[in-house]
Amino acid sequence: MESKPRERIQFGEGKISGYFSIFLALMGIFGVLCAYFPSYLTTPDFRKAYDPQLVKWVLLGCLVLSFLFALWSFLVSNRRKYGFIAVILIAIAIFMGTHLPEARNITDKSFTVGLDWLVIDLLISAAIFVPIELFLPKRTKQTKFHPEWRTDLIYFIVSHLLIQITGVLVQLPAIHLFKNIGLEGLQTMVQSIPFVLQLFFALFIADLFQYSGHYLFHKVPYLWRFHAVHHSTKHMDWLAGSRTHFFDLVVVRAVTFLPIYVCGFSTAVFSTYIVIVALQAVLAHANTRINFGWLKYVFVTPQYHHWHHADDPAAYNKNFAIHLPLIDMIFGTYYDRGDEWPEKTGLDDAHFPKGFARQLIYPFQKDPLAKDDELTDISER
Numbered sequence: 294m295e296s297k298p299r300e301r302i303q304f305g306e307g308k309i310s311g312y313f314s315i316f317l318a319l320m321g322i323f324g325v326l327c328a329y330f331p332s333y334l335t336t337p338d339f340r341k342a343y344d345p346q347l348v349k350w351v352l353l354g355c356l357v358l359s360f361l362f363a364l365w366s367f368l369v370s371n372r373r374k375y376g377f378i379a380v381i382l383i384a385i386a387i388f389m390g391t392h393l394p395e396a397r398n399i400t401d402k403s404f405t406v407g408l409d410w411l412v413i414d415l416l417i418s419a420a421i422f423v424p425i426e427l428f429l430p431k432r433t434k435q436t437k438f439h440p441e442w443r444t445d446l447i448y449f450i451v452s453h454l455l456i457q458i459t460g461v462l463v464q465l466p467a468i469h470l471f472k473n474i475g476l477e478g479l480q481t482m483v484q485s486i487p488f489v490l491q492l493f494f495a496l497f498i499a500d501l502f503q504y505s506g507h508y509l510f511h512k513v514p515y516l517w518r519f520h521a522v523h524h525s526t527k528h529m530d531w532l533a534g535s536r537t538h539f540f541d542l543v544v545v546r547a548v549t550f551l552p553i554y555v556c557g558f559s560t561a562v563f564s565t566y567i568v569i570v571a572l573q574a575v576l577a578h579a580n581t582r583i584n585f586g587w588l589k590y591v592f593v594t595p596q597y598h599h600w601h602h603a604d605d606p607a608a609y610n611k612n613f614a615i616h617l618p619l620i621d622m623i624f625g626t627y628y629d630r631g632d633e634w635p636e637k638t639g640l641d642d643a644h645f646p647k648g649f650a651r652q653l654i655y656p657f658q659k660d661p662l663a664k665d666d667e668l669t670d671i672s673e674r
């Protein structure tokens with residue numbers, strides 16, 4: 294059952310600062326937990342990049358900020374529970390942090406949970422996108438705590454915790470297919486291209502492959518059942534992009550990774566590409582009116598991708614690209630209505646399952662080729 298729409302939170306109620314303080318304190322606790330069980334809760338690839346001093350300062354910064362927000366919430370709010378909860382959480386984090394076990398050898402486990410990646414990405418994404426959505430929202434009445442936010446948060450958490458297994462699965466086809474066919478010559482040539490051109494080429498070729506995978510997930514009815522999960526959100530915001538069925542996520546990313554692997558871009562280009570992917574995928578779903586002027590014809594913007602999610606038959610099967618609108622222009626799927634934004638997003642299907650678990654099993658539940666009303670309805674895209 295749909296819960297009734299909630300009011301957008303207002304400044305000055307003490308709620309925003311209360312939520313910030315609880316969020317930051319939780320990040321502090323999770324950070325300390327990573328230090329307790331590094332072999333199990335941190336990702337080998339990230340672990341190499343940590344500067345322990347920096348991590349310490351960041352966690353301490355989180356707790357100090359959390360305390361300041363709690364104090365502010367306390368001063369301006371009638372309901373002081375947020376401040377109380379935050380202070381208790383801060384105390385737990387400090388207690389845990391000051392009782393850390395002696396440094397032990399970290400062993401590489403075959404399976405680790407990416408709690409470190411969750412904390413890092415959640416902190417960075419929240420720092421960038423929460424202020425953008427607070428101060429420059431597109432849908433001004435949409436609150437962050439809309440009826441679907443918990444579902445989207447679960448997607449965000451699960452996809453980050455499973456980063457290690459996702460990474461292995463995504464790289465598997467590329468490594469399996471191309472490992473031993475002698476790509477050194479091609480890769481040396483690609484790496485000799487100047488940085489900016491090489492980066493553009495990386496974005497272009499990755500988006501071209503992403504386009505093909507994404508297109509098939511729209512056009513093949515059985516695949517659409519998986520991708521429909523991503524399109525089911527009616528409240529577009531920075532968390533909404535995380536709502537992707539695990540199968541959809543792995544397959545499209547694996548397809549996108551093929552040309553990246555084959556071309557063997559330089560480390561600088563590959564790292565920049567990863568940062569752009571992470572930021573643009575989140576920004577594209579964000580509830581913000583920032584539209585980047587003429588750059589909207591060059592890079593995928595929120596308005597561009599919101600049209601991809603539009604619950605409007607005129608916009609079905611348009612704007613598949615995630616980096617460069619050029620790709621949609623080439624294939625005739627570019628859609629632009631000037632300054633207009635879609636009236637609504639999501640599926641025109643009141644029966645589409647809600648919640649992470651139901652959406653996870655949904656694609657497997659019925660004969661995907663059965664021409665029932667529900668399927669006809671969603672496979673029109």
Ligand SMILES: [Zn+2]
Pocket residue numbers: 507511520524601
């Ligand atoms: Zn799509």
Ligand SMILES: [Zn+2]
Pocket residue numbers: 523534578598602
């Ligand atoms: Zn999307």
